Amino acid sequence: MRVIIKDNYDLLCEWVAFYILKRIEAFKPTKDNPFVIGLPTGSSPLGVYRKLIEYYKNGRLSFVNVVTFNMDEYVNLPKEHPESYHYFMWNNFFNHINIPPENVNMLDGCAKDLVEECDRYEAKIKKVGGIELFLGGVGVGGHLAFNEAGSSLSSRTRIKTLCKETIISNSRFFENDELSVPTTALTVGLGTIMDANEVLVIISGFHKALALKKCLEGNINNTWTITVLQQHQNSIIVCDKPSTKELKVKTVEYFSNLQKTTNIFGQPNHNYLSRFINSNDRIVVFSPHPDDDVIGLGGTLQKLDKSKVLIVYMTDGSAAFDKKEYSYNPRKQEAILALKVLGYKKSNIQFLDLPFYRNNKIVTETDYSMMSKFLESNDPHHIFVCADSDPNKTHLKCYEIIRRSELNDSLKYVWLYNSAWGDWNDKVNCISYLDEACFNRKILAIMMHDSQDPPVVFYDDNQPFYDQIVEKNRSILNPGFYEEQFRVIIKDEFKSRVVDFE
Structure with a gap:
């Protein structure tokens, strides 16, 4: 029964x-x-x-x-x-x-x-x-x-x-x-x-x-x-x-x-986080913009051991806010506030500020070198990489910079996640289920990115990200719950995984 x-x-x-x-x-x-x-x-x-x-x-x-x-x-x-x-x-x-x-x-x-x-x-x-x-x-x-x-x-x-x-x-x-x-x-x-x-x-x-x-x-x-x-x-x-x-x-x-631990049909969920992550594993979450982390995995971030997690913003998002409304770049402070909602401190955050973002988005050896050195010095066991494509292809550039860089020896798994722009369909092999309280904290974290409400700078949809994500994260097989989906792969598969975002 x-x-x-x-x-x-x-x-x-x-x-x-x-x-x-x-x-x-x-x-x-x-x-x-x-x-x-x-x-x-x-x-x-x-x-x-x-x-x-x-x-x-x-x-x-x-x-x-x-x-x-x-x-x-x-x-x-x-x-x-x-x-x-x-x-x-x-x-x-x-x-x-x-x-x-x-x-x-x-x-x-x-x-x-x-x-x-x-x-x-x-x-x-x-x-x-x-x-x-x-x-x-x-x-x-x-x-x-x-x-x-x-x-x-x-x-x-x-x-x-x-x-x-x-x-x-x-x-x-x-x-x-x-x-x-x-x-x-x-x-x-x-x-x-x-x-x-x-x-x-x-x-x-x-x-x-x-x-x-x-x-x-x-x-x-x-x-x-x-x-x-x-x-x-x-x-x-x-x-x-x-x-x-x-x-x-x-x-x-x-x-x-x-x-x-079971879905709506009573079948075991063998795709829970502990299947992949051990208690002492070091985790790095790469976020192309200062809000992709909370949009893509704001619920999962609450479940991870925060002492083992580093959130890395690859760009400062300076090209994606309304210059008429802000005389300064608000996005770094918004990212800090958003992660504070999820229980993270400034010590969990690093702004990498890769140079391609200010160089007409032209990736050079400098970007690859910075990423390789970062991975070598932090030596993570897991990296979370955004795998969808935003309208300006910044996500694609960030994905390719990580993929083509020198990956550290200790790396066990690469966790591919989607921000607001993509869906996995049948390619998922790990799902993180969120209850109402966890999901509501995620929504509040997204709301901390006030400069993106609504995100009208580069596309026509006036619906805020925190509204879009409600349907996107609503669980298919567990009604009443929400879910964040991941494609977890080993680093060799990641190195050979060239993604067509067109």
């Missing part, structure tokens, strides 16, 4: 919706081989449905080859009734996406023969090849769908009499009138749910905390039917922090730590 803990309900919904998006993408459904998903009603999935609708409207997700089966429906409540689950699903989800009506399957609580309706539902699920992903919520009493306490752990779709607690809980949807709440319902069984290839359950809020505790720390039993998920080979619990309040601290820490 995987357990994903998010800070709040909104982040929980973002994670779940993105997971569904990626699962459908990976499945590559067709008309003859659709993606079959089980769906719940109630308040728990509403945020997920809103996000999925957003994906559809943005052109990121199509439901044309998706088939759905809902979990349950009240008995003798007409489809048109505003509290029927049929009405709920069409009003909150199906009417807003491009799913063909014939692909939607819901139990008919008004069928003449309810037993036959349940059997028909099971047969239809079997006919389409079973359910690929069953999305569910959980009741306060720990029940899945309407499989309340006492339900058989191998039960199938059937008629179920609702307990008093469920009727009281659901009366909030019926103007708090318990007498208006149906007393029976049709529901998929626990066996039906367990037959799915994967089950994902949403648990949110303080009032669900005991149900989560029973699910993760309790024994399998039919009093808390959610505990049956302990026996499913591919089950995921996605919860928010309020719902973890009954869990042991060790339980929360265990699953939280697992999140840090």
Whole structure:
């Protein structure tokens, strides 16, 4: 069982919706081989449905080859009734996406023969090849769908009499009138749910905390039917922090730590920093301009041992600020302030001021000599090199100066990073994940470069770098996190790596 803990309900919904998006993408459904998903009603999935609708409207997700089966429906409540689950699903989800009506399957609580309706539902699920992903919520009493306490752990779709607690809980949807709440319902069984290839359950809020505790720390039993998920080979619990309040601290820490080392599919992230960097390694970060370091790796800089890091600005950026606004070059001071935000001191900073920058950007032997001497005297084990190209090709010049210089013998790895101008696509072999607090400090550091807000001196985009970087760093496989991507190579590969920036 995987357990994903998010800070709040909104982040929980973002994670779940993105997971569904990626699962459908990976499945590559067709008309003859659709993606079959089980769906719940109630308040728990509403945020997920809103996000999925957003994906559809943005052109990121199509439901044309998706088939759905809902979990349950009240008995003798007409489809048109505003509290029927049929009405709920069409009003909150199906009417807003491009799913063909014939692909939607819901139990008919008004069928003449309810037993036959349940059997028909099971047969239809079997006919389409079973359910690929069953999305569910959980009741306060720990029940899945309407499989309340006492339900058989191998039960199938059937008629179920609702307990008093469920009727009281659901009366909030019926103007708090318990007498208006149906007393029976049709529901998929626990066996039906367990037959799915994967089950994902949403648990949110303080009032669900005991149900989560029973699910993760309790024994399998039919009093808390959610505990049956302990026996499913591919089950995921996605919860928010309020719902973890009954869990042991060790339980929360265990699953939280697992999140840090796996991606959205639960696959290990073998590309974390410690895979490459030892505790005593010396690190040099080369920044072409005085802001490329914080734009490209402002989050990663916070993770490194600052006593082992030297940030080197290869130019002073004097060609890239508005001379009408500033009578002096503000960029060195901005760089110092930005790194102070990230916890660095002046002793961590060196301005190399390579001569090519003031020589019409013509690189000479002097530039190579300065770089070779610098590498020899500092003898780093790792160097971070900016590998994207800015509009004026300064990044390219800096990259080539480092590449063609004499690299020191102790150098283990060259870390190629992008500033504001490039993306790695599929060439990444190391990702540094940033939580919200870490990323916010990075944004604040970028904001310290006031002369670049907005960076209109040499190109037409008025969007500040700190705005651009939000989408650029938003994690693809870990929703709610941000990431900085690197291509880590050995020095021989770097020496032969001629990059075409055109």
